[in-house]
Amino acid sequence: MHPHDPWDWLSNGGQFMKQKQNASLLGTLLFWLIPGILSGIAASVSACLFAYQKLSLLADMLTKTSLPAALGQIAHGDFSAGASFLKHYGYEPFDFFLPAFCFFCILCILLFECCGILLYLRTRKQEDLLQTRIDELTAYLHAANAGEVSALSRQEDCLSYLEDEIYKTVTELSTARTSAIADHAALSDQIANMAHQLKTPLTSMSFMAELLEMHQTPDTAEYLLRLNHQIDRLRTLTSNLLTLARLDSHAITFTPKPVELTELITVSCEPLHDWMAEKEISFHTICDGEESGLFLPLDFHWTSEALLNLFKNCLEHTPPGGSITVSLASNPLYAELIIEDTGCGFAEAEIPHLFDRFFRGEHAAPESVGIGLSLAKAIIERQNGHIRAANTADGHARFTIHLYY
Numbered sequence: 001m002h003p004h005d006p007w008d009w010l011s012n013g014g015q016f017m018k019q020k021q022n023a024s025l026l027g028t029l030l031f032w033l034i035p036g037i038l039s040g041i042a043a044s045v046s047a048c049l050f051a052y053q054k055l056s057l058l059a060d061m062l063t064k065t066s067l068p069a070a071l072g073q074i075a076h077g078d079f080s081a082g083a084s085f086l087k088h089y090g091y092e093p094f095d096f097f098l099p100a101f102c103f104f105c106i107l108c109i110l111l112f113e114c115c116g117i118l119l120y121l122r123t124r125k126q127e128d129l130l131q132t133r134i135d136e137l138t139a140y141l142h143a144a145n146a147g148e149v150s151a152l153s154r155q156e157d158c159l160s161y162l163e164d165e166i167y168k169t170v171t172e173l174s175t176a177r178t179s180a181i182a183d184h185a186a187l188s189d190q191i192a193n194m195a196h197q198l199k200t201p202l203t204s205m206s207f208m209a210e211l212l213e214m215h216q217t218p219d220t221a222e223y224l225l226r227l228n229h230q231i232d233r234l235r236t237l238t239s240n241l242l243t244l245a246r247l248d249s250h251a252i253t254f255t256p257k258p259v260e261l262t263e264l265i266t267v268s269c270e271p272l273h274d275w276m277a278e279k280e281i282s283f284h285t286i287c288d289g290e291e292s293g294l295f296l297p298l299d300f301h302w303t304s305e306a307l308l309n310l311f312k313n314c315l316e317h318t319p320p321g322g323s324i325t326v327s328l329a330s331n332p333l334y335a336e337l338i339i340e341d342t343g344c345g346f347a348e349a350e351i352p353h354l355f356d357r358f359f360r361g362e363h364a365a366p367e368s369v370g371i372g373l374s375l376a377k378a379i380i381e382r383q384n385g386h387i388r389a390a391n392t393a394d395g396h397a398r399f400t401i402h403l404y405y
Helices: 008-062 067-072 079-088 097-145 160-214 218-248 261-279 300-317 348-353 372-382
Strands: 257-260 282-287 295-298 323-330 334-341 385-391 397-404
Touching: 008 097, 097 160, 160 218, 218 372, 257 261, 257 300, 261 282, 261 295, 261 300, 261 323, 261 334, 300 323, 300 334, 300 372, 300 397, 348 385, 372 385
Parallel strands: 282 323
Antiparallel strands: 257 295, 323 334, 334 397, 385 397
16 A cells, blocks of 8 residues: 555645635634624613613703704703603603614624624635745746755745745755765666676686595685685675665566565575575564455565575574574554564664664674665665564564555
């Protein structure tokens, strides 16, 4: 299972923003509804009291003079006397509250809601502009992540400083990446050239060794055996160097096909059977019933090459009579291979460097050049895998491999 694209969430961003905006509009309307109602109540009460006051003054003046005169001298009326007169005839201050409330409440609600909508639209416009800028910066980072670096359009707003820093960082990273690729390619070419240059003398040495074998004597037999051993060692070194160079330059094409893991493990350790028999080392594969038929999309040849290098490392450091165990497990995300031996384990200070090229640990075999683990790591990671090294609770070596579906 391949990891999800970190940019997939953008495809659902529009729907999420629309839902958020609808909820925000509803919240705005409800928020401004409350002050609208309260203002309507306050305006209605004030209007009723004001009207009742004027009506009381008018009623008092009408008891003393005619209507035209009363209207002109209403300010000289007695409120208390007028109010008592109105109450005598059944008029109370809040008799007109309901009509006033309906009018003023509707008016206030409309006014407050209009103000709220205007503020919402203004905020919405600012948010849309901000979201547009964020989308532009996100798209720019996405393109930069894919190696498509281009000029970033400059805009003066609240994100201008962030925009400048992003552009500066992306430019520096792009320059560093280009330089690193060039350096890596140059190193790979040098390693490949070295390996090719070693092939010619190796061929000559092999030919001369074959000629010497035709005329060997008991005194020279041991020397010929040592010579052939060193030739084989150099041939393996040359092959590994070429493989590393091809991996670095992406000249190797991996062809993933469904691979049954237990079969892969069995085939990977076959070249080591004679060596295991010589050291009397047992090899065990532990898996549940479900894992015994587990298939993963892998390149069979190169994955078996990676496992072979790991098994070689375990075999080199396992004392005679020991064992190598491969445990197989799985979960919905990945299959897990745990390779353990009964050797002396890793020095804690060496663990961070075990997969570095040409690194040789304290207990490395004399003929080791420190390429096998680096090669295994490169092959596994090229196939969306991960490998790490650690010590078991008993102090033995352990390699843990995660192969994602």
